[in-house]
Amino acid sequence: MHFVVGRLSSGAAATQAFDADGAAVGDLIRHADDAALAGFVRHSSVVSPAARWVWDDTARWYPRLLRHGVRVARCHDLRLAHAILRLSTLAASSALAKSPHGVWDAAAEVERPPTAHTTLFDVDVDPADDGADVPTDDVDETVAEWRRHLDAVRGSSAPGRLRLLLAAESAGALIAVEMRAAGLPWSVDRHDAVLTEAVGPRPPVGARPARMHDLVLAIRAALDDSTLNPDSPQELLRSLRRSGINASSTSQWELREIEHPVIEPLLEYKKLARLLSANGWSWMEAWIVDGRFRPDYVPGGAATGRWATNGGGALQLPKQVRSAVRADPGWKLVVADAAQLEPRILAALSADTAMAAAGRGTDLYAGIQATGVVETRAHAKVAMLGAMYGATTGESGRLLPRLARAYPRAIALVEDAARTGERGESVTSWLGRSSPLPPPSWFDVQSLASAPDASESDERRARSSAREWGRFTRNFVVQSTAAEWALCWMAELRTALMALPTGTDSDSHGAQASPGPLAGTVFDGRPHQVFFLHDEIVVHTPAPLADAVAEQVRLAAESAGRLLFGAFPVDFPLGAAVVDDYAEAK
DNA sequence: TCCGTGGTACTA
DNA sequence: AAACTAGTACCACGGA
Numbered sequence: 001m002h003f004v005v006g007r008l009s010s011g012a013a014a015t016q017a018f019d020a021d022g023a024a025v026g027d028l029i030r031h032a033d034d035a036a037l038a039g040f041v042r043h044s045s046v047v048s049p050a051a052r053w054v055w056d057d058t059a060r061w062y063p064r065l066l067r068h069g070v071r072v073a074r075c076h077d078l079r080l081a082h083a084i085l086r087l088s089t090l091a092a093s094s095a096l097a098k099s100p101h102g103v104w105d106a107a108a109e110v111e112r113p114p115t116a117h118t119t120l121f122d123v124d125v126d127p128a129d130d131g132a133d134v135p136t137d138d139v140d141e142t143v144a145e146w147r148r149h150l151d152a153v154r155g156s157s158a159p160g161r162l163r164l165l166l167a168a169e170s171a172g173a174l175i176a177v178e179m180r181a182a183g184l185p186w187s188v189d190r191h192d193a194v195l196t197e198a199v200g201p202r203p204p205v206g207a208r209p210a211r212m213h214d215l216v217l218a219i220r221a222a223l224d225d226s227t228l229n230p231d232s233p234q235e236l237l238r239s240l241r242r243s244g245i246n247a248s249s250t251s252q253w254e255l256r257e258i259e260h261p262v263i264e265p266l267l268e269y270k271k272l273a274r275l276l277s278a279n280g281w282s283w284m285e286a287w288i289v290d291g292r293f294r295p296d297y298v299p300g301g302a303a304t305g306r307w308a309t310n311g312g313g314a315l316q317l318p319k320q321v322r323s324a325v326r327a328d329p330g331w332k333l334v335v336a337d338a339a340q341l342e343p344r345i346l347a348a349l350s351a352d353t354a355m356a357a358a359g360r361g362t363d364l365y366a367g368i369q370a371t372g373v374v375e376t377r378a379h380a381k382v383a384m385l386g387a388m389y390g391a392t393t394g395e396s397g398r399l400l401p402r403l404a405r406a407y408p409r410a411i412a413l414v415e416d417a418a419r420t421g422e423r424g425e426s427v428t429s430w431l432g433r434s435s436p437l438p439p440p441s442w443f444d445v446q447s448l449a450s451a452p453d454a455s456e457s458d459e460r461r462a463r464s465s466a467r468e469w470g471r472f473t474r475n476f477v478v479q480s481t482a483a484e485w486a487l488c489w490m491a492e493l494r495t496a497l498m499a500l501p502t503g504t505d506s507d508s509h510g511a512q513a514s515p516g517p518l519a520g521t522v523f524d525g526r527p528h529q530v531f532f533l534h535d536e537i538v539v540h541t542p543a544p545l546a547d548a549v550a551e552q553v554r555l556a557a558e559s560a561g562r563l564l565f566g567a568f569p570v571d572f573p574l575g576a577a578v579v580d581d582y583a584e585a586k
Numbered sequence: 587t588c589c590g591t592g593g594t595a596c597t598a
Numbered sequence: 599a600a601a602c603t604a605g606t607a608c609c610a611c612g613g614a
Contacts, residue, residue, distance in 0.1 A: 232610055233593055248599065251594060274595060277608050302604055306598090313606055316596040337598090342603095389602035396602075475603040479598095534598045534604085 001025075001048040002076070004146060005037075005055040006139030013037045014139050017044075018054075022147045028139070038068030045072060052076055054146050056136040058173035066181050071498070071522050077170040078145050079104065079136065080300050084169060085152045090162055090432040094152035103135050104145060158432060164563065165431035168484060169300060171491035175529055176297035176307070182523045183292025184325060184530045185333075185540055190581070191284055191324035198320075199272050202281050209276070215269040222262035230269055278313060279321045287312040290517055293325075297532070304476055305433050305483035306534060315533065325531075325538070325582035328516050332546040334527075335585035336553045336576040337536035338486070340364040343384045345482045348561075348570040349430055350413035354406065356570040373406040374399055387414055388478050390471035414474045421473025422466040429480035430564060438469050481564075485572070486535055488560035493537070496552040497527045503542020531582075538582065546578040 002018045008030060015037070017026030031037040044051055053075040055061045065072065082104040085096050135141060153162045195202070200210035208216065220228050225239045233250045240247050243262070247254055252270060255263055287293055293312060301308025309315050317325075327333045338344075343364050347355035358367035368380035379395070383403045386396025387410075404411040417427045421435070424443060428434040442465055448454060449462030502525035518524045527541035527549045541549045553576055561572045577585040 229610090234610075249593075254599085270594085274608085278596070278606095304604065306604060308605065310606085313596080313608085315598080315605055316607075318596055320596095341598090386602065391602045393601075471603070479604065536598075 001044075001051045002146075003041075003044060003051055003053050004139065004143050005053055005061055006142035007137045008139060015040060016139070016143070018143075018146075022143075022150045034064045035068055038065050038070045041065055041072060042070045045070075049073065054078065054142065056142055056145075058170070058177055060137065062174060062177040063181065066177065066522055069522055071178070072174065073495070073498070074167070075170045075174055076146065076149070076166065077173045077299075078142065078149065080169050080173055081149055081166045082145070083300060084165060084433055085149060085162075087426070087434040087436060088156070088162065088432045089426060089428045089434045090158045091152045091156040094148075094155055096148045096152045099148075103141075156432075161431045164488075165429075165433060165484060168431075168487035168491050169305070171494065172299040172307070172487045175490055175494055175532070176299050178523075178528065179297060179530055179532065180294050182518070182521070182528050182530055182540070183289075183294045184538070185328055185331075185517075186288045186291055186293045187324050187326040187581075188284055188288055188291070190326060191279075191288070191321060192281070194321055194324060195276070195280060198275060209272075212269060212272050212276070215265045215272070218265040219262055219269060222260070222265065230266065231273060236266075275318070275320060278316070279318060283312070292517060303436055304480040305429070305487075306479065307532065314531075317533075319583070323581045323583035327540060327543075327580050328518070330543055332541055332543045332578050332580065333530075333582060333585075334539040334541055334546055334549045334553060334576065334578055335536070335582060336539075336550070336557075336574045337586075338489070338557065339573045339575055341485065341535040341572070342388055342478050342482050344570055344572060345485060346388065346410050346413065346478050347407075348565045348568050349477065349481055350409040351568060352407050352410035352413075353569070355410045356568070360569070360571050361573075368403075368406075371406065373402055387411055388475055390414075390418060390467075390474045414478065417477045418470035418474035420470075421476075422470035424466075424469070427473045427477050429477060429484060431481070431484045433480050433484070435473050435476045435480075442469060482535065485560050485564055486532075488563045489556050490529065490532065490537060492559040492563070493539075493553055493556035494529065496556060497529075497539070497549065500527060500545060500548065500552070502526055503545040550576050550578055 002020065003015050004018060005013065005015050008014050013031045013034070014028050015031065016024060016028045019025050029040065031040055041053070051074070053072050055075065055078065057079045058075055058077045062072070062075075082096070085091050085094065086105060088097070091097055136145070149166070153159050153166070156162050192202070199212055203209045216230060219230055220226050223239045223243050225242070228235060228239050230236055236250045237247065240250070240262070243260070245258055245260055245262075247258065252267055255267060293314070295312040295314035296310040297314070298308040298310060325333070340359065340363065343355070344359055346352070347359065358364055358371060360367070363377070365377045365380040365384065368374065368384070369377045374380050374383060379399055382396045383399035385391070387400060387403055391397050391400070420427050424438055424446065426435045426437055445465050446462050449458045525542060527539055527545055529537055530540045531538035537553070539549050539553065554574055557572045557574050561570060575586055579585050
């Protein structure tokens with residue numbers, strides 16, 4: 001059963017039941033308010049446990065359901081699905097792909113409002129409530145767009161793959177909203193301790209902490225520059241040169257190589273300055289509310305299908321502060337990451353049985369080294385990364401031919417992807433996500449170079465931009481398929497966790513809700529995902545369920561491998577740990 | 587004072 | 599000094 005969710009012209013929410021072919025099997029039902037809508041969803045989910053909720057934007061509809069205590073098992077996010085179908089080469093002949101760009105394409109680029117100040121006071125801020133007209137949630141338009149999706153998938157060259165991709169992408173959208181609602185458990189005390197340990201006690205606003213102040217004095221003394229501000233790269237570079245240091249930049253990779261008394265305090269200062277400006281006390285005050293970090297996750301935010309985030313720098317949580325991510329009392333964190341995900345994905349994509357075998361039951365890089373293709377694990381790693389990123393120089397470029405001899409299928413796949421991109425064509429992931437085409441300016445550069453009067457520099461420029469795009473498409477096939485695996489992993493896990501019993505007895509005692517940030521929410525007593533970073537997840541779980549959760553995490557990874565690659569013999573082993581804080585894991 | 591850009595550094 | 603993929607976000611700086 002499918003239920004379409006949209007709005008009537010009056011602004012009221014409405015739902016209607018459909019069969020899998022898009023034929024109505026029920027009447028349009030108007031819901032007086034969010035509570036009524038949530039009640040309807042709750043009831044329908046009991047009657048039809050396999051129901052799929054079809055709506056324009058999960059980020060718009062799902063928070064209000066969660067707020068009323070209702071989770072949904074499955075959805076179809078029209079905005080995200082549209083973006084995939086628009087570009088997918090598998091559905092290139094569909095009406096959707098051939099239609100001019102419209103509101104469904106614009107919606108994907110719509111500004112998502114939540115940033116520090118709104119999230120501080122309203123974590124469930126609704127992008128639709130900003131007063132702007134958003135036509136995609138009109139119920140008739142929603143039904144029409146969904147039917148265009150059904151047509152595009154049915155008429156595609158691989159309906160099964162696309163269906164899986166759209167289901168996985170939509171499951172990701174549900175998870176993103178749930179992670180934001182639950183939040184990443186964060187100990188401000190521990191965070192404060194990390195900062196104080198590094199730089200000294202928190203100073204008044206505008207002042208440098210004690211440790212950094214001392215370092216500035218040492219830097220100024222070493223450079224004989226009593227007013228130098230080391231936060232200014234321009235000033236710093238001038239000062240370094242006056243002291244006879246011939247640096248071209250102030251970046252640490254370059255400074256590291258220089259022998260001079262200023263280098264040690266300077267590198268130390270830069271490290272602390274980074275910590276403070278990226279994740280210091282003011283970050284903590286802006287982003288940690290009631291012991292939770294709630295960034296805005298953006299599924300499909302990168303062209304490859306990887307997620308992006310807005311606010312708080314959730315994609316760059318430094319290892320230094322991860323000890324502040326702490327389970328609530330009586331709870332645990334289950335931290336898991338997929339080991340060498342991308343090369344394993346490449347092995348499966350290319351049906352390279354030799355490479356798959358190298359990773360079976362072991363670290364894949366160690367497995368490659370063990371077959372004698374290269375001398376060390378480090379060489380295996382740098383060569384594999386180089387193959388997937390398109391390295392041509394250095395150690396990685398030198399090792400590539402040996403990799404190509406041992407694993408011709410895998411290397412041929414990424415080389416083909418690179419050549420396709422260099423021609424300005426698109427490449428496609430395993431499940432059907434296709435890369436965007438280069439911008440018009442790219443084609444201009446190419447045609448300029450093929451004109452009869454093209455100069456040497458025209459040709460150089462064209463070659464370089466062609467190779468650059470080729471590196472993107474080379475990596476796209478691997479990174480996008482890895483992102484698909486991760487979505488399937490999370491979706492399988494979410495289903496398994498929802499079926500687990502609760503870990504506390506607060507539910508059975510009704511009014512006796514457990515204290516703490518989760519009391520009264522849909523996550524109370526239940527394991528729930530709280531973080532995701534490309535190939536790594538964190539689940540927050542009642543302690544008694546932690547081992548069961550860890551087992552489900554492993555089973556979900558196996559399921560994801562089978563969902564994508566069937567019986568092809570490739571492993572997706574995990575590193576998994578049950579811990580109290582994030583820094584304890586690996 | 588506001589806004590865009592360059593430089594830097596952190597993540598997988 | 600660039601490079602070998604994908605991101606976010608800070609600061610300083612200079613021009614409107």
